[in-house]
Structure formats: structure tokens, C-alpha cells
Amino acid sequence: MSATLAVRGLSVFYGQMQALHGVDIDVPKGQITALLGANGAGKTTLLRTISGLNTPRSGSVRIDETELVGKPAHEVVSAGISQSPEGRQVFPNLTVRENLQLGAWIRKDKDGVRADMDRVVGLWPRLGERLAQRAGTLSGGEQQMLAIGRAMMSRPRILLLDEPSLGLAPVIVAGIFETIQAVNQEGTTVLLVEQNAHLALKIAHWGYVLETGAIQKRAPAAELLDDDAIRAAYLGG
Amino acid sequence: MTLLLQQLLNGFSLGAIYALIALGYTMVYGTLQLINFAHGEVYMMGAFAALYLAKVSGVADNPTIPGAIVVMLGAMAFCAVLGMTIERVAYRPLRNSSRLNMLITAIGVSLLLQNLGLLMFGALQDFPSLLPEARWTVSGVMVRSNDLVIFGVTATLMVVLTWIVERTQLGRAMRAVSHSRDAAALMGIPADRIVVATFAIGSVLAGAAAVLVAMDKHTIRPDMGMTFGLKAFVAAVLGGIGSVPGAVAGGLLLGLAETLVSGYVSSTFRDAIAFLLLILILLYKPSGLFGKHVPEKV
Ligand SMILES: Nc1ncnc2c1ncn2[C@@H]1O[C@H](COP(=O)(O)OP(=O)(O)OP(=O)(O)O)[C@@H](O)[C@H]1O
Ligand SMILES: [Mg+2]
Numbered sequence: 001m002s003a004t005l006a007v008r009g010l011s012v013f014y015g016q017m018q019a020l021h022g023v024d025i026d027v028p029k030g031q032i033t034a035l036l037g038a039n040g041a042g043k044t045t046l047l048r049t050i051s052g053l054n055t056p057r058s059g060s061v062r063i064d065e066t067e068l069v070g071k072p073a074h075e076v077v078s079a080g081i082s083q084s085p086e087g088r089q090v091f092p093n094l095t096v097r098e099n100l101q102l103g104a105w106i107r108k109d110k111d112g113v114r115a116d117m118d119r120v121v122g123l124w125p126r127l128g129e130r131l132a133q134r135a136g137t138l139s140g141g142e143q144q145m146l147a148i149g150r151a152m153m154s155r156p157r158i159l160l161l162d163e164p165s166l167g168l169a170p171v172i173v174a175g176i177f178e179t180i181q182a183v184n185q186e187g188t189t190v191l192l193v194e195q196n197a198h199l200a201l202k203i204a205h206w207g208y209v210l211e212t213g214a215i216q217k218r219a220p221a222a223e224l225l226d227d228d229a230i231r232a233a234y235l236g237g
Numbered sequence: 238m239t240l241l242l243q244q245l246l247n248g249f250s251l252g253a254i255y256a257l258i259a260l261g262y263t264m265v266y267g268t269l270q271l272i273n274f275a276h277g278e279v280y281m282m283g284a285f286a287a288l289y290l291a292k293v294s295g296v297a298d299n300p301t302i303p304g305a306i307v308v309m310l311g312a313m314a315f316c317a318v319l320g321m322t323i324e325r326v327a328y329r330p331l332r333n334s335s336r337l338n339m340l341i342t343a344i345g346v347s348l349l350l351q352n353l354g355l356l357m358f359g360a361l362q363d364f365p366s367l368l369p370e371a372r373w374t375v376s377g378v379m380v381r382s383n384d385l386v387i388f389g390v391t392a393t394l395m396v397v398l399t400w401i402v403e404r405t406q407l408g409r410a411m412r413a414v415s416h417s418r419d420a421a422a423l424m425g426i427p428a429d430r431i432v433v434a435t436f437a438i439g440s441v442l443a444g445a446a447a448v449l450v451a452m453d454k455h456t457i458r459p460d461m462g463m464t465f466g467l468k469a470f471v472a473a474v475l476g477g478i479g480s481v482p483g484a485v486a487g488g489l490l491l492g493l494a495e496t497l498v499s500g501y502v503s504s505t506f507r508d509a510i511a512f513l514l515l516i517l518i519l520l521y522k523p524s525g526l527f528g529k530h531v532p533e534k535v
Contacts, residue, residue, distance in 0.1 A: 053423075077424065085419075089419075089420040091413045093412060094409060094413065102426065105426050151423075
């Protein structure tokens, strides 16, 4: 149920503009790794490249020993990586249940899928009450729950989360982060991209700081929480 | 009253066929935002494939229900293969180029197939009866067995299609891909395979429509995809291109409008009504009856 992700020397361009400059990241098995950075630092670009939606000019992305660079995005899911993308990207015209069913696209074990749907609904009863409702009619928080739940439906070994707190009320965010921690404790490795550095570091084991496409710092999460420079830049002093 | 009932019957019969073809335009548009102008030619080729099958299998000389079913399934399978081939050969290499390039390619494929048809089949050919035909008069309204066949086949295909789109993983994936390829890819859905499936399903429906029309009219011609296909495309736009229920509604609306106009006004206006409706809908509700958003200009 778990794996190690290793990103090495990843460089990504948009036309002439270089968005990532030889990024190295390790996401250790069974842990939560937080990736912090300001707007435009390249966090989403990194996650999209790991998932195969962007093609790097150079570098490698490995899950355990398997190289992912060069694989089309849909095969990366089969390799064990699932993503809840920035802006949630739920399918608005499909019902909540249908969104979750599509999350399980790569799976053939019907009983297992049903059990996992029960698990997601157990984590977020609000989704359970709205299974037949179109996802586009959900609140922002509910859509975020659905996006994460949908990503869990493929039984990923590594879960990538792109700013799950974006635009949500603090109480909703707290609930979502608790669930992320619970999912991790059940054995899923997590790479969590956040601007809400405080919350992210509190549940994470490791933290990285990305600035204009390059890693500036890597340290245990607790250490970053106490780091004065980090406090000033990302934790509001 | 009798005239009205007669026109309604004829209108639904014609509209059902428009709907079957319109579905192919609308489904491909939904997943690829491409107006597949070659769709009408897939329909035309389906009719000639059916003719060939009917002759080779002997159904042409000995019309029976099982024989007709074999010919229809054969034409549907042929169209599926043709539609998937067109997608693979003509459209997929252009997947990342502009929509204008795709559109021009679609028109090119359409002209190519039409001329190929002309070359291979000549101008016009007779189409045999695949079934014993009958007609009855029910309180003044003439009901033809062919109308019943058209209703039966269309209704069956609509039920199957609705089931696929609404109840299967493939159908959900088709709807997901039409919303966002990237988000679908993050589910592990291979968008290219879903697009192929969309072409196959649309083409299968066109194949069925081709056999229904051929059985009904008893002549088929290489330009039938141009004339009839264009009307079906108008029907898809009327309903809201990209919308499955819209294609059905647009088809029926157009069929009814055409027969009512030719019954009560003049048959000279029969073909004009399609384009009149098109202009009206583009003026007052450009997204179509069931459309949710205004399609971008290509
Ligand atoms: N599709 C694109 N085309 C061109 N440039 C892009 C594209 N996507 C992102 N960029 C640029 O790449 C850089 C990194 O963007 P990215 O979205 O990865 O940042 P981010 O860290 O996720 O920011 P945010 O916190 O605002 O989500 C930015 O300068 C952005 O403008
Ligand atoms: Mg981002």
C-alpha cells in the first residue's frame, strides 16, 4: 500500500520559461512530505510533471524502482500515484458516486471498490448524504473532500494533494487535514503541496521549500516550524 | 385531423433517423470539440456496405427478419471500423493542432469519401427490401411496416445508448473526458481509447440509420451523406451540440418541422425549414435547446 517517490534533477519548461530548475525531492514511504512555496513557485508544475501531465526536459521520477518519466498520465495512475489536483477538478456534471467510481477506473475488483467507497463515505459522511447529487452543486469544501476521496479510490501507494486548503474556511480545512493524517496513518504515502504552511508542517514528517522553481530547503517538519526564516516567509511571522 | 396524424407519424419516423445520425456528431463533438464532417459519409458507406451484404448473403432475394438483422448488424460493424479508422488515420495525428486544422481535415475526409463513393458505386443504386413489407390503414392514417421498424430499431438503440452513457464506466469516462482530458487522465482514463469508443458508437448508430433509410427509400447514392448528414448536423446544433438528449430532441423537432411544412405549406420549403430553424436557434439560443454553453467559434 505504500512506496517511496524519488524526484531527481527535474527541469520543466513552458516554452522559453523554465518553471523547475533541477528539482530533487524524496517522499519517504509511509510519511507525509509537505512542499511549501509562494504563488508561482512551481508547486503545481511539479505535481503535474510527476503525474505525467507535463513532460520534463530532463530528470527522473521514480516510484520505488519504476521510472515514470515518459509514461502517459493514465499509466502513472496504474503505477500507484494518484492526485487531487489544484482547483479540485471534480467532474461537475457527474454525481458524487460517479466521480468516485471513475476514481476506481484502473480497478477490476468490484467488491474492493465498493468497500473503498464505503471507506470514503465513512471518512466524509457529508459525501455519503450526497452520492446522487451532481458534483458541481457541492460546496467548495465538499468538492475538496470528493477530490481527495476520488483520488483514494484507485488505492494509490502515493497520494499527491495540491493545495487542499485553497479557499476553504478554517474549520473545514482542519477537518480535511485530520483526514489526510488518518489516510496516511492507514499506510498511504502523501506529498502535500500547501501555502498554508503551518497546518501542513504540523501533520508532515518532512518539509521542502520551493522558490522560483528550485528547492531552497529540506528539513524535518518540526524543524521548519521553528525556523525563523520560514516563520517570516510562510507562517506570518 | 387525419392529415395531422399522418404528418406526425411521418415526422417522427424521419426525425428518428435524424436523431440517430445527429448522435454521432454530438458525441464526437462532446469528447473532441470536433465537428466530424465525415460522419455523413460513414452513414453513406454504411448503406453501400449493407447493399453489398444483402446481395452476397442472399437476403436481397429472400427477405426475412433474421436476414435483415444480419445485414443491419453487418453494416453497423462496418461503420464502426470505418469510423475508428478515420479517427486513427485522419484526426489523431492532429490531436494537438488547432481546431481549424481539424475542421479542414474533417471536410477533406468527407469530400474524399464522397468521391470514393462516386467512383466505386456510380451515381445511384437500387436497394432491395430486406424484410417483407406491409402497410395498413388505421382510421385513415397509413402506417407502413417500415415506420414500425424505424421506431423499433431507433428506440432499442436509444435505450442501449442511454444505458452505456449513464450506467457504465465507459459512459462515465466519456462524460469525464468531455469535461477535462487532464482530470480524466488523473483517474487513469486513457482519453484516446475513449475517443475511439465514441467514434465507434456514433458510427454504429449511423450504420443503423443508413440501413433504415435504404430500406425505406429503396435507393442509395454517394451524396446521401451530404444531404441527409447535413440535416442531421443541423439537428445536433438545434438540440445543442454535445448534448445527447439534445440530439434526439433536435432530430425529432427537425423531422416534424419538415413534414408539417411540406404537409401544410408546400413541399418546396421542406429543405429550407432546416436552415430556417438553424438560423433562428443561432440567433436566439446559440447553445441549442439543451446546450449549456455557447460553443466557441472555430
Ligand atoms: N500552462 C502554463 N503555461 C505557461 N506558464 C505556466 C503554465 N503553468 C504555469 N506556468 C508558470 O510556471 C510558473 C509556476 O507555476 P505553478 O502553477 O507551477 O506555480 P504554483 O507554485 O503552483 O503556484 P500557486 O501557488 O499560485 O498555485 C509560474 O510562473 C506560472 O506562471
Ligand atoms: Mg499551484
